[in-house]
Amino acid sequence: MLVLTRKITEGITIGPNIRVIVLEIKGGQVRLGIEAPHAVPVHRDEVYARILEENQQAARTDAVTLPSFMQLQDLVKKKA
Amino acid sequence: MIIHSTRFGDIECPEEKILKIPSGIIGFPSSTRYLVLDHDRDVPFKWLQSLDQEELAFVIVDPVWFKPDYRVTIALDEIMELGRVDERDLVLFVILTIPSDDPSRMTANLRGPVIVNAGTRTAKQVILRDEFPTRAPVRHEAPMLQASAGHSISLVECHR
Numbered sequence: 001m002l003v004l005t006r007k008i009t010e011g012i013t014i015g016p017n018i019r020v021i022v023l024e025i026k027g028g029q030v031r032l033g034i035e036a037p038h039a040v041p042v043h044r045d046e047v048y049a050r051i052l053e054e055n056q057q058a059a060r061t062d063a064v065t066l067p068s069f070m071q072l073q074d075l076v077k078k079k080a
Numbered sequence: 081m082i083i084h085s086t087r088f089g090d091i092e093c094p095e096e097k098i099l100k101i102p103s104g105i106i107g108f109p110s111s112t113r114y115l116v117l118d119h120d121r122d123v124p125f126k127w128l129q130s131l132d133q134e135e136l137a138f139v140i141v142d143p144v145w146f147k148p149d150y151r152v153t154i155a156l157d158e159i160m161e162l163g164r165v166d167e168r169d170l171v172l173f174v175i176l177t178i179p180s181d182d183p184s185r186m187t188a189n190l191r192g193p194v195i196v197n198a199g200t201r202t203a204k205q206v207i208l209r210d211e212f213p214t215r216a217p218v219r220h221e222a223p224m225l226q227a228s229a230g231h232s233i234s235l236v237e238c239h240r
Contacts, residue, residue: 038158039158041207048106048207050191051106051107051192052106052107054175054214055105055107055108055205058177058189059136059137061137062180063087063088064139064178068183069123072125072178072183073125
C-alpha cells in the first residue's frame, strides 16, 4: 500500500480525473472531499462490504418450489 | 441455447432473453450474463439465474409489491454501462435473502437494487446513497394491484 502524509487542504490525485482532498481533521476523524467522474462509484468501505455480504447470503438461497413461494406470498400478506 | 443450473437443471434460453450485467452482481464479478426465470403462475418472485456460474442464482422481486413508496434517484452517469437509456425502459428489482431454516424471515436488499434497461437488456446493481436497509423485512403493505404502479426510478443528470 502506498502511504502518503497530507495536511489540511492538501490532496492527492489518482489517475487523470480523481482528486481526494483532506478537508478537516478533528477528534480522530478525517473529512475527505472527493472529486471524481459520476461514473466512478465512490462509497464508504462498510457500505460496499454490506452489499457484498448480503449478495453472498442471498446467493445461498435454496431452490424454492412454486408452492412454497405461494405460501410465502400468503404469509407476507397476512403480516400486513 | 441450453444453460445448466444447479437448482433447476437444464433450461432452454433464447439468446435474446439474456440479461447482461457487465459489472456483475457485487461480489460475483465473473458472472455477467443472466436469465430471469419467471413462474407461469402469478407470484411476485422470480429467479435471476447466472449463465456463467450454474450454482449462482438470486431470488428477485419488484419492491413495489411490498414497499409501494420505494423511490430511488440515480445519476445518469452512474448507469452509463446500460447503454442508451429511455426512462420508460428502466425497470428495477431487488434481491431477496431467504433463510433456509425460516423462509418467512426473508429480507430485501433495498440499498443495492438492480436497475435494468429493458431496451438494451443490460443491468447494473447500484449502491444507493440513501440510507435504505440491506435487510429490510418483507411485509406486504399494499394491495397486489399496486404492483403494476411501476415508475419508482428518477433519473438525475448530476449526483454530486
